[in-house]
Amino acid sequence: MMAAGQVYNRTSFLDNLAKNLGRKRLSEVEKPAWDHNPQWDVLKGASQDELVEVLKKQCLLIHTDVYETASAELPEQIGRLIKEYGGKSVVTWDDPRFEEFGLSSLPIDLNGNGIAVHVWDQEGGEENLAFSAHADIGITFSDAALAESGTVVLFSDKGKGRAVSLLPVIYFAIIPKSTIVPRMTQVAKHIHTIVENGEPVPSCVNFISGPSNSADIEMNLIVGVHGPVQAVYIIVNDK
Amino acid sequence: MAMKIGEKPFKERVTDGIGDVFMRGAVSSAQGRFRSGRLNAAEELGNWEEWRKLGEEIRTHTIENLDYYLDLMSENVSKRGGYVFFAETAEEANEYITNVVKKKNGKKVVKSKSMVTEEINMNEALENAGCEVIESDLGEWILQVDDHDPPSHIVTPALHKNKEQIRDVFRDKLGYDKTEKPEELALFAREKLREEFLQADIGITGCNFAIAESGTISLVTNEGNARMVTTIPKTQITVMGMERIVPTWEDMEVLVSLLTRAAVGQKLTSYITALTGPKQEGEIDGPEEFHLVIVDNGRSKILGTAFQSILHCIRCAACINVCPVYRHVGGHSYGSIYPGPVGAVLTPLLGGYDEYKELPYASTLCAACTEACPVKIPLHEHLLRHRQEIVEKEGKAPVFENLSMKAFSLGTASPSMYNIGSKLAPKALGAFTKDDKISAGPGPLKNWTEIRDFPAPKKDRFRDLYKKRKKERGE
Numbered sequence: 267m268m269a270a271g272q273v274y275n276r277t278s279f280l281d282n283l284a285k286n287l288g289r290k291r292l293s294e295v296e297k298p299a300w301d302h303n304p305q306w307d308v309l310k311g312a313s314q315d316e317l318v319e320v321l322k323k324q325c326l327l328i329h330t331d332v333y334e335t336a337s338a339e340l341p342e343q344i345g346r347l348i349k350e351y352g353g354k355s356v357v358t359w360d361d362p363r364f365e366e367f368g369l370s371s372l373p374i375d376l377n378g379n380g381i382a383v384h385v386w387d388q389e390g391g392e393e394n395l396a397f398s399a400h401a402d403i404g405i406t407f408s409d410a411a412l413a414e415s416g417t418v419v420l421f422s423d424k425g426k427g428r429a430v431s432l433l434p435v436i437y438f439a440i441i442p443k444s445t446i447v448p449r450m451t452q453v454a455k456h457i458h459t460i461v462e463n464g465e466p467v468p469s470c471v472n473f474i475s476g477p478s479n480s481a482d483i484e485m486n487l488i489v490g491v492h493g494p495v496q497a498v499y500i501i502v503n504d505k
Numbered sequence: 506m507a508m509k510i511g512e513k514p515f516k517e518r519v520t521d522g523i524g525d526v527f528m529r530g531a532v533s534s535a536q537g538r539f540r541s542g543r544l545n546a547a548e549e550l551g552n553w554e555e556w557r558k559l560g561e562e563i564r565t566h567t568i569e570n571l572d573y574y575l576d577l578m579s580e581n582v583s584k585r586g587g588y589v590f591f592a593e594t595a596e597e598a599n600e601y602i603t604n605v606v607k608k609k610n611g612k613k614v615v616k617s618k619s620m621v622t623e624e625i626n627m628n629e630a631l632e633n634a635g636c637e638v639i640e641s642d643l644g645e646w647i648l649q650v651d652d653h654d655p656p657s658h659i660v661t662p663a664l665h666k667n668k669e670q671i672r673d674v675f676r677d678k679l680g681y682d683k684t685e686k687p688e689e690l691a692l693f694a695r696e697k698l699r700e701e702f703l704q705a706d707i708g709i710t711g712c713n714f715a716i717a718e719s720g721t722i723s724l725v726t727n728e729g730n731a732r733m734v735t736t737i738p739k740t741q742i743t744v745m746g747m748e749r750i751v752p753t754w755e756d757m758e759v760l761v762s763l764l765t766r767a768a769v770g771q772k773l774t775s776y777i778t779a780l781t782g783p784k785q786e787g788e789i790d791g792p793e794e795f796h797l798v799i800v801d802n803g804r805s806k807i808l809g810t811a812f813q814s815i816l817h818c819i820r821c822a823a824c825i826n827v828c829p830v831y832r833h834v835g836g837h838s839y840g841s842i843y844p845g846p847v848g849a850v851l852t853p854l855l856g857g858y859d860e861y862k863e864l865p866y867a868s869t870l871c872a873a874c875t876e877a878c879p880v881k882i883p884l885h886e887h888l889l890r891h892r893q894e895i896v897e898k899e900g901k902a903p904v905f906e907n908l909s910m911k912a913f914s915l916g917t918a919s920p921s922m923y924n925i926g927s928k929l930a931p932k933a934l935g936a937f938t939k940d941d942k943i944s945a946g947p948g949p950l951k952n953w954t955e956i957r958d959f960p961a962p963k964k965d966r967f968r969d970l971y972k973k974r975k976k977e978r979g980e
Contacts, residue, residue, distance in 0.1 A: 269586055270583050270586060271582065271583040271585070271586050271587045273582075273583050273588075273589045273590075274588075274589065274591065275591040275592070275593075275597075276576070276579055278593075279575075279591035280572040280576055280591070282593070282801075283571055283572040283575070283747075283805055284572045286805050286808040286809045287569070287571070287572070287808050287809050291573075292570060292573040293573075294573075295573045298562075300559055300563065301558070301559075301562060302555045302556075302559040302562065303559065304555040304556050305559070305758070305759055305762065324772070386789075388787055388789065391789060395737065395790060399703060412773075414772055415772035416772075417773055422788060422791065423785075423788070424785075424787035424788055427788075427789055428735075428736045428790045428791055429737075432732050432733070432736060449762075450758045450762065450777075451755070453758075454753075454754040454755045454758035455755055457719075457754045458718070461719045461753075461754070466585075467781050469780065469783070469784050469785045469791055470735075470778065470780050470784075470791055471779040472732070472777075472778050472779075473773060473776070473779075475771075475774070475775050475776075477775065478727065478728050478775050478776070479727050479775055480691060480728045481769070482644035482647070482661055482728075483643070483668055483671060483687040483690055484667055484668050484687065485531075485534065485661065485664075486668075488687050488691040490691070490692075490695070491643060491691055491694070491695055491727075491728040491729060492641065492698065492702075492728050492729040492730045493728070493729025493732060493733075494729075
């Protein structure tokens with residue numbers, strides 16, 4: 267367990283708020299059940315196949331390329347896409363799912379084809395960032411995917427560096443079909459349950475919907491600003 | 506830059522804004538695009554009104570119990586090894602932030618977009634302490650490179666600049682030698698800022714929604730700069746206005762859905778990043794040290810007053826994007842980093858009537874803002890309430906309103922006075938009338954007709970026509 271931090275200046279600050287609200291400080295608040303809950307109606311009862319279709323359709327709007335593949339063909343598909351997108355250097359998470367989905371020989375295969383591969387190395391320190399900053403492609407699995415918004419959700423962890431989905435020019439997300447849910451509501455509920463069970467939430471949860479973009483110059487959409495310039499989703503039927 | 510932008514009085518600012526033809530074109534086109542984005546997104550959901558009501562419920566409950574949720578938030582941040590500083594004033598916040606940076610021997614600070622750090626003038630405090638502070642939001646960076654030109658919109662801060670102007674700024678200040686194509690300008694920014702991110706010691710962010718139950722802060726962005734700021738530097742400082750909090754992840758999710766739809770018509774922005782404390786043991790990227798600065802700076806004075814619901818605001822700018830007054834005068838006219846209807850309500854509350862008494866009058870009370878607000882803040886009612894308070898309690902109604910109200914009350918005091926007034930008007934203004942329009946009006950009409958024509962009073966008044974018709978029909 268990590269050493270606790272510090273809180274400064276709290277009592278006088280919060281006392282003042284309570285005073286202005288016309289009451290004493292509260293030590294317990296019961297959050298009411300909200301009267302309106304439209305978020306649960308979105309894509310209610312949709313099958314997994316229907317969710318895939320919604321996700322694919324949304325990806326057209328967010329400039330994201332989508333491929334579907336059977337799990338047996340995933341290694342070949344990934345190898346082909348890396349070549350197609352012109353990747354000369356690739357960084358991936360250190361995540362047991364790479365092995366589960368038959369991708370453990372990916373680094374060796376790619377190296378054989380003259381493509382530099384770096385698997386996130388927990389002992390490697392800053393080297394990981396240095397490689398990622400100049401990599402063409404970063405590859406991760408998604409921990410969940412949201413059909414409505416075309417989003418992949420990533421939970422950070424030791425082997426699951428934040429930079430892999432951020433620094434390379436192109437980002438590949440492998441989406442196991444079973445991880446697709448209707449919308450952010452389901453993931454938020456899942457994390458809320460983690461909190462209620464007293465378990466730690468990941469230090470970084472990223473909801474990523476396509477490539478980075480900006481409309482800051484005359485409201486023109488520019489795809490590719492600080493994060494990846496291209497995003498590619500590979501939906502894979504689970505084993 | 507503090508909350509206040511520029512030294513010119515309100516009328517001059519408005520005159521500048523109205524005279525800026527490019528800005529007015531840019532603003533009206535942006536308003537159209539933002540608005541249709543929001544309406545499409547709302548229509549797609551089908552039950553937008555239900556969503557708005559839920560948003561209102563969450564915001565109302567949270568602000569009513571703000572002390573409790575801030576306490577819970579700070580407790581949870583600290584449990585995860587983070588530091589929390591409650592700052593009652595801008596000075597306290599800046600002092601704490603400067604001390605953290607000094608202690609870390611920080612020289613280069615990268616920032617992602619944050620209105621509250623603008624409000625407290627944090628950049629200047631850090632620069633005075635010898636730090637280089639770099640804005641990384643594309644729009645903010647453009648303004649910073651252009652000698653700190655003030656923002657004119659809370660979502661797209663450089664809205665008032667066109668691409669040729671941006672090209673010239675980059676060329677003059679940074680030796681840029683490519684064209685005014687937005688993609689080329691953005692690529693240049695990407696390359697320049699990438700170097701800065703990789704070298705920065707300190708990352709500073711704002712906060713869209715803090716999540717009390719887990720001590721998490723969430724950031725809603727499209728460019729990916731907030732992710733850079735929270736992935737690479739060793740120290741992260743997050744600065745939040747004290748009201749920017751929700752109880753749980755489930756509440757955050759609802760408000761993010763409302764925010765991205767209301768702001769830009771997106772289902773979600775490219776990145777929603779939820780960060781809890783510093784990086785965990787064994788993780789390589791992310792900050793080693795995390796500080797959360799919670800800022801009051803005048804907000805607590807609004808609690809318990811009739812204006813409390815302005816603290817429900819989630820900074821989507823939907824009200825700005827529908828406001829007919831903002832459309833014509835632009836963001837800089839408000840003299841505050843918070844423009845438009847929300848700014849006209851909030852700025853006088855934070856900055857006082859002495860400085861900002863004109864803002865509540867920069868509205869037609871058409872209520873388009875209230876209708877657009879995703880958390881149902883009655884913005885136009887607040888504007889009216891401000892006017893009441895300015896007149897009744899403060900006796901500070903702007904001069905033009907005093908005069909016109911006096912004239913109006915005299916003219917409408919009795920039917921006979923009104924009759925005389927409206928009968929005389931065509932005669933009095935006859936000399937200024939051409940083709941039923943007045944283009945260069947006298948006295949109080951001058952301000953109006955400098956900008957647009959004023960319809961000449963009709964010789965046939967409605968009440969006369971009505972009488973005539975009645976007579977004709979033998980009633």
